[in-house]
Amino acid sequence: MIDVKLANTWDVAQVGPVTVRCHFAFADVCHAGLKQGGHLRALNAVQLAAKQTYELGPEAAVDIVTWVHSGSLTAQMNGFDAQTLAPQGLHLASTGSGCSRIIWQSGTERAAFYQIWLLADVAGTMPEQETRPAQLALEDGGFRILASGFPEDDPEEGAEIEDGAPVTLCARARVLHAILPEGEGAAYCTTPQRMLLLLVVEGVVTLGQIMLHAGDTATLREQTDLTVIAQSTATVLLIDVAEL
Numbered sequence: 001m002i003d004v005k006l007a008n009t010w011d012v013a014q015v016g017p018v019t020v021r022c023h024f025a026f027a028d029v030c031h032a033g034l035k036q037g038g039h040l041r042a043l044n045a046v047q048l049a050a051k052q053t054y055e056l057g058p059e060a061a062v063d064i065v066t067w068v069h070s071g072s073l074t075a076q077m078n079g080f081d082a083q084t085l086a087p088q089g090l091h092l093a094s095t096g097s098g099c100s101r102i103i104w105q106s107g108t109e110r111a112a113f114y115q116i117w118l119l120a121d122v123a124g125t126m127p128e129q130e131t132r133p134a135q136l137a138l139e140d141g142g143f144r145i146l147a148s149g150f151p152e153d154d155p156e157e158g159a160e161i162e163d164g165a166p167v168t169l170c171a172r173a174r175v176l177h178a179i180l181p182e183g184e185g186a187a188y189c190t191t192p193q194r195m196l197l198l199l200v201v202e203g204v205v206t207l208g209q210i211m212l213h214a215g216d217t218a219t220l221r222e223q224t225d226l227t228v229i230a231q232s233t234a235t236v237l238l239i240d241v242a243e244l
Contacts, residue, residue, distance in 0.1 A: 001222055002207070007215025010045065018054045021045040023217060038195040038243040039171055042117035045215070048073075048106035057101035063118040063169045064093040065147050066104065067177075067237065069201060071111030076103040080129040088134035088177075090146050092167040096125035114199070116239060118171035121149065130167040138164045139179045142186045143238060147175040176238040180205065180230035187227045188238060195243050196220040203234025 010021040020026065023043035041062060048054055048071075056064075057078070066075060068085045075091040076082045078101040085091055093102050104113070138144060145153050149169035166174075178186045180203070190196060198207065198218045205212050206229045212218060220226060221243065228236060 001220070002210065003219040003221075004210060004212070005217045005219070007213065010215070013044075016055060018046065018048065018052070039119040039121070039173060039241040040116070040195065040197060040239055041119050042115065043197065043199070043217070043239070044115045044117075045112070046104075046115060047110065047112045048104070050106055050109055052106050054104045055101065058098060059093075059095040059102065060098040061120045061123065062095050063120060063147075063171050063173075064095065064102065065116040065118065065167075065169075065175050066091040066093070067114050067116070067146070067175075069112040069114065071109050072107035073111045073113055074105045074107070075129075075131070076105070077127070077129045078102065079127065083129070083131045085131065086134060088136070090132045090167065092128070092130040092147060092169070094120075094125070094128040094130075094170050096120070096127040096170065099127045114201070114237065116175055118169060118173045118241065120170035121172045121242075122170040125170055128168075132164070132167060135164040141178065141180060141184050143176040143178045143188050145174055146177050147173075149173050172242055174240040176240070178228075178236050178238070180228070180234045180236065182230055182232050185227055185229040186236075187225070188240075189225050190240050192224060193243050194224070195241050196223070196226055197239040197241075198226065198228060199237045199239075201235040201237060204231040205229060205234050205236060206231060
């Protein structure tokens, strides 16, 4: 089963002064048709004007993955040093037993980013923060794991991170990324009782007979295999989570 959500059908939530486009129910948006998908609690698209601040908290038992699309973004998680991200940089706020405040602030230009909220499968952990810069040299046209709660995805866990190893999630989930040249594709296979959500960040892709444009998503249930083909140069994110 594949559910498609077009870019112009995402709902809108107000978080302080910031307008957030949300795929599922979030903040003041609680429509019955916007229930979360499995262990994927939220998928939000956020744009900040220059030097604008987006603040959340308190939060607990959720991993918040922030992936920067454009501009620069500084993330400040309570109790940790501020981290500045360039385009395609990634920040993980693993809230664990509780985090009172998380702030994201844009740089001197407008910033756009996506946030993926994943329900933790491991309880009572201490809050943690991790970041990764863009790793364009590692892009080979296939899906690359950015964040994972599966130990086998990081066989060198504990070593100094120089190889683009994924950030470590408390959720048994994966967040993946692919840059696809026109006419080329990427494939991914998961296990049963999982849900896959494909987000097109840039370009046009096909998923079987379905055509998706920038900002569109496709959610796959009861399906373990996915192959996406770029109709123009495209950037996509893929989320693999357990069904509830």
